[in-house]
Amino acid sequence: MAAHAAAEFHSLFGRQPTGVWSAPGRVNLIGEHTDYNDGFVLPFALPYRIAVAASARSDGMLAVTTVGDDGRPQQAGPVRIADLAPGSVNGWAAYPSGVAWVLHAEGFSGGADLVVAGDVPAGAGLSSSHALQCATALALLGLAGVELDEPDAPNRTTIGRWVQRSENNFVGVPTGLLDQTASLSCVRDHVLFLDVRSGEMEQVPFNTSSAGLAVLVIDTKAKHSHADSGYRERRAGCERAASILGIPALRDVTEAGLDDVLASLPDDLRPLVRHVVTENERVVRTVEHLRASRIADIGDLLTASHASMRDDYRISCLELDVAVDTALDAGALGARMTGGGFGGSAIALVAADAVRSVGERVQAAFAARGLTAPGLFTAVPSPGAGRDT
Ligand code: GLA
Numbered sequence: 209m210a211a212h213a214a215a216e217f218h219s220l221f222g223r224q225p226t227g228v229w230s231a232p233g234r235v236n237l238i239g240e241h242t243d244y245n246d247g248f249v250l251p252f253a254l255p256y257r258i259a260v261a262a263s264a265r266s267d268g269m270l271a272v273t274t275v276g277d278d279g280r281p282q283q284a285g286p287v288r289i290a291d292l293a294p295g296s297v298n299g300w301a302a303y304p305s306g307v308a309w310v311l312h313a314e315g316f317s318g319g320a321d322l323v324v325a326g327d328v329p330a331g332a333g334l335s336s337s338h339a340l341q342c343a344t345a346l347a348l349l350g351l352a353g354v355e356l357d358e359p360d361a362p363n364r365t366t367i368g369r370w371v372q373r374s375e376n377n378f379v380g381v382p383t384g385l386l387d388q389t390a391s392l393s394c395v396r397d398h399v400l401f402l403d404v405r406s407g408e409m410e411q412v413p414f415n416t417s418s419a420g421l422a423v424l425v426i427d428t429k430a431k432h433s434h435a436d437s438g439y440r441e442r443r444a445g446c447e448r449a450a451s452i453l454g455i456p457a458l459r460d461v462t463e464a465g466l467d468d469v470l471a472s473l474p475d476d477l478r479p480l481v482r483h484v485v486t487e488n489e490r491v492v493r494t495v496e497h498l499r500a501s502r503i504a505d506i507g508d509l510l511t512a513s514h515a516s517m518r519d520d521y522r523i524s525c526l527e528l529d530v531a532v533d534t535a536l537d538a539g540a541l542g543a544r545m546t547g548g549g550f551g552g553s554a555i556a557l558v559a560a561d562a563v564r565s566v567g568e569r570v571q572a573a574f575a576a577r578g579l580t581a582p583g584l585f586t587a588v589p590s591p592g593a594g595r596d597t
Contacts, residue, residue, distance in 0.1 A: 209258070209259035210228040210259045210261075210596030213228050213324065214228050216273070216275050216281070216323045216325055217262075217263075217321075220273060220281060221263070221321065225321075226262060226263045227595060228347075228595070229259070229260050229262070229346035229347040229350055229596065230257040230259035230339075231257060231341075231343040231392065231593035232254050232328070232339055232591070232592060233253070233254040233256050233329070233334040233335045233336050233338070234338070234390035234391055235254060235425060235546045235587060237250045237399050237414070237423075237506075237510075238509060238510060238513050238544070239251075239386075239487060239488070239490075240513065240544075240547070240549075241442060241483065241548075242459075242484055242487050242488050243384030243386040243404050244382070244383075245446050245457050245459050246405040246456065246457035246460075247403075247484065248401065248402065248403055248404070248488050248492060248495075249389075249402050249404065249491065250399045250400065250401055250494060250495065251386060251387075252390070252394055252399045252400065252414060253394035253395075253590045253591065254587050254590060255587060255588060256326070256328040256329070256339075257326060257327065257328065258324060258336065258343045259324070259325050259326060259343060260304075260322050260323070260324050260340075260343040260346075261322070261325075262322050262323075263321050263351070264318050264320055265319035265320055266319065267286075267319055268288055268290060268317070268319040269286035269319045270285050270287055270289050270292075270304070270308050270320055270322070271285040271286040271321050272284045272285060272301055272323075272344075273322070273323045274323075274325075275323075281323075284297070284299075285301070285305075289312050289317060289319060292305055292309040292378075293309070294309075294380065295380075300340075302378065302379045303337050303341050303344070303374075303375075303379060304322060304324070304344040306341070306374030306375065306377075306378030307341050307370070307371060308320075308344070309378050310377075311349065311352075311370065314362075316348060318348070318352055320347070320348055320351055322344065322347060324343075326340070329583060332427040332553050333427075333546065333552020333553045334425075334427070334552070334553055335390070335547070337375075338371070338375075338390075338391050341371045341375065342367070342391040342392050342593045345371055346593055349361070349362070350595060356594060356595065364393045364592075364593075365393070365407050367388075368385060368388040368389045368392050369385070369388075371388040372384070381436065381439075382439070382440060383548075384404065385402075386402075389402055389409075392593045393409060394589065394591070394592040395589070395592060396589060397414065397589050398413055399412050399414040399498065400412075401491070401495050405459055412495055412499060413498065413499075413501070414498055414589050416503060416557075416588065417560065419501075419504065421541070421557060421558065421560055422557075422558055422559075422563050423555050423556070423586060423587050423588075424555065424556045424557075424558050424566060424567060424585075424586055425554075425555055425584070425585050425587050426531040426535070426553060426554045426567075426570055426582050426583075426584055427553045427585075428525075428551060428554065428574075429527075429580045430525060430528070432525055432550040432551045435548060435549070435551060438549070442480060442523065445477055446458050446480055446484060448477060449473055449477040449480060449481050453469060453473070458481060458484045458485065462485070463489045466481075466482065466485050469481065470482060479520035480520070482516070482520050483517065483521040486512075487516060490509045490513050493509055494506045494510075504541055504557075506557065510541075510542030511542045511543060511544065513544045514543060514544035514545055517544070517545060521549070523545075523548070523549030523550055524545055525549075525550055528549070528551070528552075530570075530574060530577060530579065531543070531545075532554050532556070535554070535556035535566050535569075535570055538562070538566040539558065539562050539566060540556040540558045540562075540566055541558065542557045543557070563586055567584045570582060570584065571584070
């Protein structure tokens with residue numbers, strides 16, 4: 209992807225970019241809708257990335273070009289970075305612009321020409337937009353002379369919070385910290401155990417191939433129109449529950465105290481709270497298995513997580529349930545939807561030699577129901593964001 213972005217930059221501007229930075233999409237192994245409740249998540253980075261080839265401009269303007277599937281460049285801007293404000297840019301260009309807006313406020317204010325190329329499936333719930341934001345952040349910081357991981361540079365956690373701020377306040381979606389942190393901080397062959405409240409991170413080994421296993425990603429190609437409002441409503445419900453309980457966040461409810469807590473809440477909030485509390489517990493148990501190299505033992509936790517999202521959090525949909533149920537019927541050790549829900553992707557933990565048969569069964573199940581054919585690929589935990597050239 210880095211070479212592709214650099215070549216596109218060269219063909220547009222007739223010179224090499226100053227550098228190329230890239231960031232991956234992610235799947236979340238488990239720990240869904242826990243991030244904005246100050247809880248635990250466990251993502252890994254995909255082997256698919258968005259690369260940003262970049263050069264500085266001296267006029268304080270930002271121009272971003274992406275190359276579409278048809279090979280035709282599409283340019284947004286140039287816009288004056290100092291004039292950016294929430295609502296001033298819409299569509300895909302809001303993502304890189306929002307990052308420039310936050311970095312400007314943080315004192316990194318140079319203009320830039322950016323050319324974007326990537327292979328993270330778009331609209332699949334695999335965080336292609338976060339990969340774009342993270343790669344943009346690193347590119348703009350890099351042009352400002354800030355090299356990631358150097359002693360005086362803002363660390364990856366800080367950059368993740370800036371990216372979240374741009375998404376919440378500029379793009380206008382109230383998402384948590386899961387996706388940016390995954391894209392910035394994941395490492396090869398590990399899942400990232402993040403405690404969102406403390407910011408503490410542990411890289412937990414997750415080498416599926418040495419265990420004879422694989423993670424099959426099933427992109428259902430579904431995106432239901434109420435995805436954004438559904439997300440907002442769930443988040444607002446969790447915040448309402450925490451405020452009724454007089455606690456900072458649902459993270460503070462333990463599984464042992466759950467029954468009493470549920471009894472003190474209105475009916476409509478109980479399933480939400482039950483999901484968040486049990487999901488945090490499932491993340492912790494999954495991590496315990498992985499620390500002890502018991503990868504196969506996490507299957508039931510993945511499947512229980514899906515049931516909790518389907519029945520309590522109510523964010524699954526026909527396509528996700530067909531993907532999960534069929535994968536399980538076909539022998540997967542565990543399966544669940546991943547990401548925000550209402551469409552997007554599911555993951556299934558399968559024996560390496562069953563990847564093909566499970567995939568074929570899922571394809572057949574989608575075809576039998578007249579659903580759009582799903583996208584299928586296996587994913588190994590891959591490196592997080594960084595500079596390529
Ligand atoms: C989306 C959001 C994340 C997180 C997940 C659900 O991916 O961007 O912050 O809330 O949904 O776990």
